[in-house]
Amino acid sequence: MSIALFVLRRLGRGVFTIWFAVTVTFLLLRLLPGDPALAVASPNMTEETRAALLTQYGLDQPLIIQYFIYLGRLVTGDLGTSFTQSIPVVDVLLQRLPWTLVLTASALVLTVLLGIPLGVLAASRRGKAMDRFVQILGVTGQSLFVPSVGIALLLLFGLWLRWLPIGGAYDDAVYGVAWYGSVLQHLLLPALSLTLIQLGSYVLTVRATLIDALGDDYVTLAKANGLSPRRILWKHALRNALLPATTLIGLQLGFLVGGAVLTETVFAYPGIGRGIYEAVTQLDFPVLQGAFLLLAVTVVVANMLTDIVYGFLDPRVKTA
Secondary structure (H helix, E strand, O other): OOHHHHHHHHHHHHHHHHHHHHHHHHHHHHOOOOOOHHHHOOOOOOHHHHHHHHHHHOOOOOHHHHHHHHHHHHHOOOOOEOOOOOOEHHHHHHHHHHHHHHHHHHHHHHHHHHHHHHHHHHHHOOOOHHHHHHHHHHHHHHOOOHHHHHHHHHHHHHHHOOOOOOOOOOOOOOOOHHHHHHHHHHHHHHHHHHHHHHHHHHHHHHHHHHHHHHOOHHHHHHHHOOOOHHHHHHHHHHHHHHHHHHHHHHHHHHHHHHHHHHHHHHOOOOOHHHHHHHHHHHOOHHHHHHHHHHHHHHHHHHHHHHHHHHHHHOHHHHOO
16 A cells, blocks of 8 residues: 555544544534523523524524534634634634643653653563563553542642642732743642553563564574673664553553543633533533644544554554
8 A cells, every 4th residue: 555545544544533433422422411592592581582592603593504514614614603702712712722731741741751761660570579560560551540530639738748739720919930830739639540550551661572572583693793782672672662552652542541531620721621611511512512622633643644654664553
């Protein structure tokens, strides 16, 4: 299969996935209990004013008409207007997106920086106490629940020890360098929560792939040539073992985005996830649809790029 056809197939699959996510989200939101008209119209309004508002937001149309109107606006980049804030959904998302990007990027970097050394440590001591300890940590990390971890960290470091803030993204009335320090302090607990959730699977993946790499013929040849075990481990075996681990980073981005929704809710962090929680409680359909679309596009693009990069790194994928 040619590289161009390989990329086109991945792009086509990504576009279909985004359309499917948009459609499912649109339909599921309409199944939520409650009347979205209450978010737009006040009980004290006259019937004429209420009807005009519902017409303005398209809530008086049949469901199928609302769906095609939504798709038509979506193609032009119009995500609608927030029911509760009366501003474009794009503006609502742009206000929150930087915080979610900072949170997920921090968690991803921490996962890699901690996961690779722990995976190498376990693989290089296979069958020993350190290896078993790392495996236990990895399996335990995979079984953790995001809100439980967040609440535990919040109680320990925020309420009992009082080392770190328990919510928000920064302190009010703080400026200059102190503002960046405040942002970092507020970021630590949410980022650590996401890292602990993702770290287990990443460590176990690095360990497993590195053990396989250490059993390959080129490692035996390197040993026969007198290379030091440290050089073989870090320069030769780890380089090949990191290919699946690199792919896992892209796949984990989807889990990080999903985990950010829960983490931001626990820590009242003003990102997209917190915005989704607030929009659900207010039945703000346009904000929910825009947020889910943004998350879906992020996950699909990350997985698609990972798939394409893996195809370039490993030509066997393109011919599979």
